[in-house]
Amino acid sequence: MFKQLHRKLTLTNALILICFLLVFSYSIVSIFSYALGQSSKVTLRDKANQIIRRSQELGTFDFIIIEDYMEEDSSNKNVLRNSLDVHYIVWDNNGRLSSLNYVDQDLIKELFEQSREVYENQSTEFEKMKVSNVNYRIYTQYYTLPNGIGGVIQVYQSSEIDHFILNQLFFIIVTIGLCSVIVLIIISSFLAKRSLEPVKQSYERQKEFVADASHELRTPLTIIKSNLEVLSLKEEETIVENKKWFDNIYTETDVMAKLVQNLLTLAQMDNKQISANMQIVVLSLIVENVCKKMSVLAREKDILLQSIIADDVLVKGDQNRLEQLFVILIDNAIKYTPKGGQVKVSLMTTSDKAYISVKDTGIGIEEEDKNKIFQRFYRVDKVRSREQGGVGLGLSIAKWIIDEHKATLEIKSKLNEGSEFIIGFTSKNK
Known part of the structure; x- marks a missing residue:
């Protein structure tokens, strides 16, 4: 094609x-x-x-x-x-x-x-x-x-x-022109190939996404169906007795809801139907609340979640989107950190900047992947991502939120040692 x-x-x-x-x-x-x-x-x-x-x-x-x-x-x-x-x-x-x-x-x-x-x-x-x-x-x-x-x-x-x-003039013009056309056709072919490369990559990523999304949807649907079949065979038992089957159904439903929500968010982003509602917010409270929420997930994986948060840091931003951003970053850090590892969240300030750092002791990111991880549908470790319920959409949303807030982003990482995401906001503290 x-x-x-x-x-x-x-x-x-x-x-x-x-x-x-x-x-x-x-x-x-x-x-x-x-x-x-x-x-x-x-x-x-x-x-x-x-x-x-x-x-x-x-x-x-x-x-x-x-x-x-x-x-x-x-x-x-x-x-x-x-x-x-x-x-x-x-x-x-x-x-x-x-x-x-x-x-x-x-x-x-x-x-x-x-x-x-x-x-x-x-x-x-x-x-x-x-x-x-x-x-x-x-x-x-x-x-x-x-x-x-x-x-x-x-x-x-x-x-x-x-x-x-x-x-003679016509001959000279046509001769020079034809030579130029040949050169330009070669250049045009090269430029056309280059211009199609992003389209091709996007097409391949979308094909991969459709396959991944189908897999992610098929898996919970299969589990839900299996659990319902089991429940249909236990008509005489109480709900309490079958709690684990209902829990399985709830968990898989939650996975599907998250996937559908991410897809909806991406579609709205593409159509410019959503934008950040900018106002002065207390960044310290947002980060603190997100860390409290994510600590439950960290404990389940036996990961130590530490936080060092400066007090009363003010920035201009959308509170809901900022909370979503930090959830994505911390969730990814926990997801790719092995059992017994650490995730550290820090909020630091300078005279005019507020910096959020999310650092983990996980698998790390190869240098060549640093510029790709925010691409839609891209995943560094496909097997691990599927096992953890990811489809490569979270960081795409995170990048959009960062851009909407005109924030800076720096990634530090060493393979098999861990990664650190540092986001810089303009501070509104006087």
Whole structure:
């Protein structure tokens, strides 16, 4: 699934880049083509006006000796076609050729038709024309002599050099662009793979969570069902006589309730349906109350729970969420500390900070796992976690609470020696 998505993302990015390259190349060439056309138009118009002024000064259309425009010498045509010079033709009121310099026989036929149209409309035209595989820009203008007789001047220039420049420009842009696209596709493929990695990891964690949650739910349901079957066979006995079966049912129901509550909390966190209700609270009392609650669990596991709590420490926070945070941390410390171990909870203050430390003598955390333990559904010791009823949700909730309170977090741990979680809050004590 992810390979297919990776290919799709890479292909989509490649198509977008290629389309952008084509649009960019076309835009650049079009801009240059327009600029060259405008420049040529100005040049031809200025040349036409210069010739018109000369013709009007002389009072005639026939002011230059006519060249042999019917010349068939191919070398002359090549000179014309490869030249950047501006050439012209003047037509009199009768449509006769009066003046010209260097004209192609095929071209003059095309120019004549155009000149008649301009003469009849007494207008001005600027257009492109291709004759004998040569591209031209042609400026055609009607004008009159002082005696009122009208004529037409046509000034033209080969645009082959412009086409050559534009073609070379397009080739260079496309070549560079394609090389860039290839490089960008490689980079895009790499980035797509990296961007999909968190999604893939999340997907794998969710698959694992579904399996774990199913297992966690199936186990208590199986136990509850088994206990109910036993009770159904002891209809004549009293509730007191069957207390252990009811206790088993209650315990497993409590496990399921805790799991469902954690799932609900995570769903609300994802949808931003819950937030911390911030107010000034006495952190000392919250920590003390949590330690009292958790001492029962510690005694059941033969673990010594110690607490050193500074008096009257004030912070800004949500009392319920802070209590939930400390329950999660202390519960984890007890859960991963072997029988006969110790868990120490400390509340210390500095001039502007209040620090909570939860330290245990448990299994510890490997260095590579320190950045992963707060990930949803992640568990360092999967077997132990399942045995203790955990599904890897508590620390995810704890991290959210820490972030909501803008608190700091530090983890110190050595494998098989124990761990210490230190959370720093901004103190509100004056």
